[in-house]
Amino acid sequence: MALQAGRGGEPKLRSIDDLCAILHPIQRYLSINFLDFTRINGRFAIPSSMLLNVGIVLSVLDCMGNITKVCMAINDRDLTKAQETFAVLGMAFVMTMRGMMLARSRVRLSELYNSIDRIFPNSSELQTHMEVAKTHDYIKRRFFLLHQGLSFALVLFCTMPAVKLVFFYDFEAQEPVADEFHVNPSWVPFQVKETISSYGYIYVYEVILALVAVNMIITWDEVFVVLISQLSVLFFLHFVSSLADELNDLFNLSILVSDMGTAMSICFNLFLVTGAKDYLQIPSYLTPCFVETWLIYDVSKWGTMLETVTARINEVLYEQKWYDSSVH
Secondary structure, X not given: OOOOEXXXXXXXXXXXXXXXXXXXXXXXXXXXXXXOOEEEOOEEEOOOOHHHHHHHHHHHHHHHHHHHHHHHHHHOOOHHHHHHHHHHHHHHHHHHXXXXXXXXXXXXXXXXXXHHHHHOOOOHHHHHHOOHHHHHHHHHHHHHHHHHHHHHHHHHHHHHHHHHHHHHOOOOOOOOOOHHHOOOOOOOHHHXXXXXXXXXXXXXXXXXXXXXXXXXXXXXXXXXXXXXXXXXXXXXXXXXXXXXXXXXXXXHHHHHHHHXXXXXXXXXXXXXXXXXXOOOHHHHHHHHHHHHHHHHXXXXXXXXXXXXXXXXXXXXXXXXXXXXXXXX
């Protein structure tokens, strides 16, 4: 694929900076950016993010609230409530682990970006040969579709409980607010979530939690995909295998815990679909299932790509006709 023309008709060179600058619309409009890629003396650096640290604290508190709610439901022998909370707890584990990985590995991530940046092709001939523009355009299209899909799922997930409250809650009776009218069923002390007068404040807090969760997932995904895609472009360089090992060390634990939490959430959401009492409950349970299934598939796909590419290194070295480059 030919490089895009820049000013004066010169080919436009691509860089990793182009991909680091991609932000989700939510990140752009609300200024929520957990990883701010900057260059200091020409090298990548990722400053510590107060927003990310606050998000992790909120995520941990949310997990603790969900665990408390599960224990209370089991103690009351309320199987449906326990299943609903387990479904949310699974995704809470996913966002917490991915957020912790980003915060804990901030320095190692910047070093990995710098290692790739040092060997990144910096001429139009090399970028054309290695199809850098094609790879970058694919990643940008993928991020666009991912961001649109997650935005739709987030809007549906956050608005459905409020819509149900408007149509099905008896405001005259002032009964306790059920979990189905909340975005997140996690436990909050002093029965605050059951009071209709505090519903607006709780709803805003739950939407903030959802925004934190989505941004942790998106940020983790962007870093994961950008790194694997760049290693795939540079696969014929023999020392890329050591960078692939470094990437595996960075992401293995978060992928393991994320897949376990996602699988748990999918199972309980499917159980809830079979026992749904009204048609509005079905999309609220199925939407997370579709998103979570895609998350597992996507990580597996990119992981398989990295495995295939690194395996090709030995094949390329074995098939190389070294005598072609001999001085004799």
